Each structure stands twice: as C-alpha cells, then as structure tokens.
Amino acid sequence: MTRVFSGIQPTGDIHIGNYFGAVQNYVKLGQQFGKDAIYCIVDLHALTNPAAYDPALLTQRTHEATLVNMAAGLDPENVILFVQSHVRDHVELGWIFTTLTPVGELERMTQYKDKASTLESVPAGLLMYPVLQAADILLYKADTVPVGEDQEQHIELTREVARRFNNTFGATFPEPKSVHAKNALRVPGIDGQGKMSKSKGNTIGVLEDMESIWQKVRPAPTDPARVRRSDPGDPDKCLIGDYHKLFSDDETIVKVYEGCRTAGIGCVDCKKMLMPGVERTLVPIQDRASALRRDSDAVRGALERGANEARAIAERTMSEVNDKVGF
Ligand code: ADP
Ligand code: NA
Numbered sequence: 001m002t003r004v005f006s007g008i009q010p011t012g013d014i015h016i017g018n019y020f021g022a023v024q025n026y027v028k029l030g031q032q033f034g035k036d037a038i039y040c041i042v043d044l045h046a047l048t049n050p051a052a053y054d055p056a057l058l059t060q061r062t063h064e065a066t067l068v069n070m071a072a073g074l075d076p077e078n079v080i081l082f083v084q085s086h087v088r089d090h091v092e093l094g095w096i097f098t099t100l101t102p103v104g105e106l107e108r109m110t111q112y113k114d115k116a117s118t119l120e121s122v123p124a125g126l127l128m129y130p131v132l133q134a135a136d137i138l139l140y141k142a143d144t145v146p147v148g149e150d151q152e153q154h155i156e157l158t159r160e161v162a163r164r165f166n167n168t169f170g171a172t173f174p175e176p177k178s179v180h181a182k183n184a185l186r187v188p189g190i191d192g193q194g195k196m197s198k199s200k201g202n203t204i205g206v207l208e209d210m211e212s213i214w215q216k217v218r219p220a221p222t223d224p225a226r227v228r229r230s231d232p233g234d235p236d237k238c239l240i241g242d243y244h245k246l247f248s249d250d251e252t253i254v255k256v257y258e259g260c261r262t263a264g265i266g267c268v269d270c271k272k273m274l275m276p277g278v279e280r281t282l283v284p285i286q287d288r289a290s291a292l293r294r295d296s297d298a299v300r301g302a303l304e305r306g307a308n309e310a311r312a313i314a315e316r317t318m319s320e321v322n323d324k325v326g327f
Pocket of ligand 1: 009017018019020021022146147148149185186187188189195196197198199
C-alpha cells in the first residue's frame with residue numbers, strides 16, 4: 001500500500017514554480033491514491049518564523065493556502081486536506097520523537113544552519129522543525145513524500161527517527177521515501193537567473209492578473225545569442241521557450257520553436273504567443289479562487305472534514321504508540 005504525505009506552507013501567494021513543481025504533482029497523486037494522499041497546511045511549522053507571530057495574518061494565510069490549492073485542482077473530496085494545528089497528535093508524537101533525537105543531529109541540518117545563521121536569537125522550534133516534520137509524516141505511516149530536493153536531508157532524518165523508534169519500542173513505522181525524480185520540473189524565474197523562488201523575487205504568481213504578467217514577460221531576457229531580430233535563436237536556451245513547454249499547446253510550441261530557430265519570429269512575437277496559454281491555464285484557477293473567496297464556509301467545511309479524516313488515522317497511530325511507550 002502507498003500512502004502519500006506532504007506539507008504545504010500556509011501561504012496563498014504561490015507562483016507558477018510551486019504550481020508546476022508541486023501542486024500539479026499533489027493533484028496527480030491525489031487522483032491516483034485518493035484518501036491515501038494526505039496534504040497538510042503546516043501552520044505549526046510556520047510559527048518557527050517570527051514573521052508568523054500575527055494571529056489574524058496566520059489565520060488568513062492558512063485559509064488562503066487552502067483556497068488556492070483547492071482552486072489549483074486539489075480536491076478535498078478526493079484527498080485528505082487539513083490544517084496541522086487541528087490535529088493535536090502531531091505535537092504529541094513530535095514530542096516523543098524529540099526525546100529520541102540527538103541535538104547534534106538536528107544542528108547539522110543545512111536548512112537549520114542557513115536560517116539560524118540569520119537570527120540573533122534562535123527559537124528552539126527552528127531546531128525541532130525536522131522532528132515535527134517526521135511526526136507529520138509518520139503519524140499517518142506515510143511511505144511516500146513528494147517534496148523538493150532541499151527537503152531530502154529532513155526525509156533522511158525522518159527515516160532515522162522511524163528506525164530509532166522501531167528499535168527502541170518495536171516495529172511501528174515505515175521508513176518513508178521522498179519522491180522527486182532526478183529530472184524534476186524546475187521552473188526558471190522571470191529574471192533568467194535560475195530557479196523561480198519567492199526569496200529571489202523573480203516569480204509569476206498563480207493569481208497574478210494577465211496585464212501584470214505581461215509586464216514581466218515583455219522585458220524578460222531571452223537567448224543572449226539572439227541579438228538582432230534576424231539572428232536565429234535557441235528556444236532551449238530561453239526561459240520563454242521553457243514557459244511555452246509549460247503553458248502552450250503542441251501546435252504553438254512547434255510554431256515557436258521553428259520560428260525562433262529560423263528567425264521567422266522575433267522574441268516579442270514569441271512572448272505574445274505565450275500569453276494565450278498562460279491565460280488558459282491561470283484564469284480558471286483565478287476564477288475558482290474568487291468563487292471560493294466568496295464562499296469561506298466551503299473552505300472551512302472542507303478543512304473540518306479533512307481534520308476529522310486525518311484525526312481518525314492519527315488516533316489509531318497514537319493509540320499504538322502510547323501502548324508501546326507505556327502512556
Ligand atoms: P519558494 O522557493 O518560492 O519559497 P518553496 O520552497 O516554498 O518555494 O516550495 C514549495 C514547493 O514548490 C516545493 O515542493 C518546491 O519544490 C516547489 N518549487 C518551488 N519553486 C519551484 C520551481 N522554481 N520549480 C519547480 N518547483 C518549485
Ligand atoms: Na525554496
């Protein structure tokens with residue numbers, strides 16, 4: 001049996017890198033595994049960042065994240081979609097796991113070192129983050145974790161935690177694997193400086209309006225070898241070429257690739273030809289998001305059902321864990 005678990009940051013501010021690189025994969029796994037695909041809006045994790053010490057904002061961001069992921073195709077009727085803080089067992093299992101985890105191992109985590117190095121006072125929660133993440137996954141005995149490659153070290157720690165618990169208290173947890181194919185989709189940023197990332201400010205938002213997207217696309221860098229309109233270009237060395245592969249239909253892709261290689265079209269033509277695909281992809285998501293924004297009960301209801309479904313699994317695991325630990 002396969003059970004999928006993935007955490008989703010509580011932000012509605014997602015970009016097309018998140019959409020093609022993560023959300024579409026969640027949707028696909030959801031279609032494949034149904035209620036064995038479990039997605040958790042990780043608000044407890046968000047609290048390790050002092051920027052989240054704003055109760056109204058955190059509530060709103062959790063709501064937005066749910067709404068945007070639903071609008072982007074994640075169907076709470078089909079998968080389990082819930083909020084981490086609604087299922088208290090995450091914290092309880094997390095505590096048990098902290099007692100089994102050497103501090104030194106946590107201090108070696110790259111993400112921790114990166115984040116801690118920017119802070120004057122480091123919250124202990126930041127150090128414990130990967131232990132809570134292990135609890136998130138193992139609470140559902142998930143064996144498959146779709147995450148970015150930057151999470152690999154945390155998933156290795158999750159396996160370590162599972163092994164340690166199993167060795168100490170008896171076989172209980174699987175050792176989960178992350179899934180991120182080697183050729184995992186990596187959406188380039190609009191600045192042509194590598195990966196699209198919120199922290200680099202080179203994003204196209206899923207909820208961004210078409211005019212604002214065009215204002216970013218129009219001046220975007222293209223194949224630097226193509227200086228004059230009459231120079232042929234290489235669409236494989238152009239981020240607009242990459243975007244066409246994500247957004248455009250086959251016919252447009254063929255036209256653009258031919259046109260670029262033969263200098264039959266200019267870069268501005270190529271960029272204009274991108275926009276219909278962007279519109280076809282994003283506008284329906286934006287329309288669904290608007291509809292859900294007008295119907296916050298639908299979002300809250302989905303989360304309530306999701307929490308009940310998650311709790312049912314979590315409680316089974318905790319009852320087994322409590323027996324084994326002696327609680
Ligand atoms: P960001 O780098 O913008 O802060 P996150 O690190 O929060 O994005 O990533 C959330 C999810 O989206 C992860 O699964 C990550 O692998 C995926 N993702 C982020 N940026 C990209 C990108 N440019 N291309 C493909 N997937 C991405
Ligand atoms: Na990132």
